[in-house]
Amino acid sequence: MYYIVYVSASTRLLTENELKAILIENELKNRQNDITGLLLYSAGIFMQVLEGNRVSVEETYQLIRKDIWHKDVIKLSEGNCWDRFFTDWYMSFNTRYPQSFAAYKGFAEPSSILLPAKTPTPGIELLKIFLEGSLLFNDVYKGVTVGAVRSKFYRTFQ
Ligand SMILES: Cc1cc2nc3c(=O)[nH]c(=O)nc-3n(C[C@H](O)[C@H](O)[C@H](O)COP(=O)(O)O)c2cc1C
Numbered sequence: 001m002y003y004i005v006y007v008s009a010s011t012r013l014l015t016e017n018e019l020k021a022i023l024i025e026n027e028l029k030n031r032q033n034d035i036t037g038l039l040l041y042s043a044g045i046f047m048q049v050l051e052g053n054r055v056s057v058e059e060t061y062q063l064i065r066k067d068i069w070h071k072d073v074i075k076l077s078e079g080n081c082w083d084r085f086f087t088d089w090y091m092s093f094n095t096r097y098p099q100s101f102a103a104y105k106g107f108a109e110p111s112s113i114l115l116p117a118k119t120p121t122p123g124i125e126l127l128k129i130f131l132e133g134s135l136l137f138n139d140v141y142k143g144v145t146v147g148a149v150r151s152k153f154y155r156t157f158q
């Protein structure tokens with residue numbers, strides 16, 4: 001098993017409909033490629049862990065890097081792992097309409113994701129920090145400029 005974790009910045013703030021399109025498209029692709037993991041989006045920042053066989057994970061990452069929806073894609077961590085941490089592939093973001101997203105396969109509300117205190121890889125550890133940060137941003141980010149939010153994350157992760 002292999003994993004890659006990256007962070008990136010969306011080219012602009014995305015609407016809930018655009019996030020929904022990313023969810024639907026990638027849930028299907030990842031299922032076909034036997035890739036599991038978690039894609040988080042908060043306030044213009046993506047963070048994703050991809051897990052699977054090494055070739056599929058690396059090929060998917062190369063496609064992701066070229067995608068014009070985002071920029072500044074930075075790989076944070078990669079390596080071998082004994083087993084998958086996630087059973088399926090999920091995407092998670094704060095939404096004003098959680099009921100409407102509940103029907104979509106692969107959607108997880110940020111508050112429903114439980115990452116254990118002791119995580120197996122540095123990648124999952126980073127994801128946990130981001131998740132905790134994005135739960136907080138739900139309440140506070142509206143008053144903050146996107147640039148400030150991004151630079152806070154890049155300071156945290158570089
Ligand atoms: C933030 C973000 C996350 C993405 N995650 C995945 C993913 O997990 N799996 C995947 O196959 N494509 C993912 N993509 C999509 C790919 O970058 C790209 O759209 C797609 O793989 C291109 O394939 P195609 O040109 O063959 O349609 C992601 C794109 C973005 C912007």
